[in-house]
Amino acid sequence: MDMHMRMASIFIAVLSGVIAVGLAALYTLKLRDIRRRRTAGVYTAKHEDWITYVLANLDGEEPLYPPPGRLNQEERRVVQERLIGWIEQFRGEQQRKLIALCEEMGLVKRHLQRLDSPFEWVRLDAAYYLGCMRSHGAVPGMMKLLASMRFSPMVFIVGRAIAKCARHTDELRDMVHVLLAHKKEAHPLIADILAESEIDIAAMLETFLRSGDEERVRLALAAMRKHSLAGSGDTLYKLTASEQADIRLKASKLLAKDAVSFSEGRARKLLIHPDGEVRALAAQAIGKLGLRSCLEQLRLTMADPEWKVRFYSARSMAMLGEEGFAELCEAAKTDTEAGAEEARDVIREEMRRRESASRETGWVAVRGRSQPAYEYVPLTQDDQVHA
Structure with missing residues (x-):
């Protein structure tokens, strides 16, 4: 019993010591941050x-000059942070003048020297600042650093710095x-890193898209969410037949957004694709792009075994004018039980939308007596007053 009490006392003492050390470290960091903020305010x-002066002369023809006098280490840090903030904020000639000022002040040279440090954390810090200053001369050193690193979130910091500094496609x-x-399946993050570069990456993305290498294809598809490629419709359509589900779905989404590439023929073929997700994307795109010529095919997909395909087919028919809405009403009466249910759901949703719009425009939707479609009759002045 005494031994257990003694061990418990030792454990509590050790734990208390660890907590005390942690609180002391936290307090020290807090004081350090307060001191830094005060110092930054002073400088x-x-x-x-x-x-x-710098802000007033960014648009001028004359180069920018460093602050007067000799700067100590803290002053240099404060000025550096201010310059980096401006470089990230401005573009074009204004940014180039700020980058030239960083070089003239020796900030770039200092971080290039730190890039050769034996300590990795120093090299990482230097790479970050060199990336902010768009130093092309730092690219070889940063590539060497990137190649030597094990995988961690830090590799993306170095990669982003390289993208900011690169001037040639081969470097990217x-x-x-x-x-x-x-x-590590970080394709969206790598695509975001590529977007930091001022280089036109269209040709490189097109090469990746046609490469047949699944990793590069995934990267190209991720990058195309923000960087469209002209004339990529044929390649995207071929990728909808990929054996990899994520590739064919992403290719289908991109294809469905392009009104030029998403032709009637391709829409019809995608509506009978083996993958239900692809069929659903095709059905949804037909309505958004207004492909009335595919109305008959949409009616057939109301019997699809996938509920998502039936739902988007019904939604698209409602978007294809009165002819599409009439077909939707017919589907609600005659199609399979599942297809009829989706049709009725969309009809109710559409009627609520039309009734809401009628209150604003002075029109009201009513069901025609001799046909399943819906027509509009104008409200009289008295009706509008009572409404």
Whole structure:
């Protein structure tokens, strides 16, 4: 019993010590942050005239000049953070003048030297700042750093820095090759990194899309969500037949957004695709793109075994004018029990929408006596007053 009490006392003492050390460290970090903020405020006020000068001359023809006098380490840090913020904020000639100012002040040279440090955390910090300053001369060193790193979130920081600094497509291609080699399914993040580059990446993405390499195809599809590729419709249509479900779905989504590439013939073929998700995407796109020529095919898909296909087919018919709505009403009466249920759901939804619109425009939707479609009759002035 005494031994157990002694062990419990030791455990409590050790735990209390760990908590005390943690609180002390937290308090120290808090004090350090407060001191940094105060120091930044002091030096910002000291160089307020220079800050005003820089902002006032960003659009001028003359180069920008560093702050007067010799800067100590803290002053240099404060000025560096302000310059980096501006570089990220401005574009074009304004950004180029700020980058040139960083080089003139020796900030780029200092971080290039830190990039050769034996400590990885120093190299990572240097890569981040060099990326912010768009230093093309740092690309070889950052590529060497990236290739030597094990996978962690830090590799994406270095990759983003390389994308900001790169001036040639081959540099981006090499960076992508290293990141994809980790095989961590980070294609959307890598696509976001590529978007940081000022280089036109259309040709590279097109090469990836046609490469047949699944990793590069996935990256190209992820990047095309924000960077469309002209003339990619044929390749996207071929990818809808991919054995990989994620590839064919992403290709189908991109194809369905392109009114030029999503032709009537392709729409009809995708409506009979073996993958129910692809069929649903096709049915949805027909309504959004207004392909009235596919109305008959939509009516047939109301008997599809997948509820999502039936639902989007019904929704698209409601979007294809009065002719489509008439077909939808007919489907609600004559199709299979499942298809009729989706048709009725969409009809109710559409009628609520039309009735809501009628209150704003002075029209009211009524069911025709001799046909299942719906027609509009105008409200009289007295009706509008009572409404």
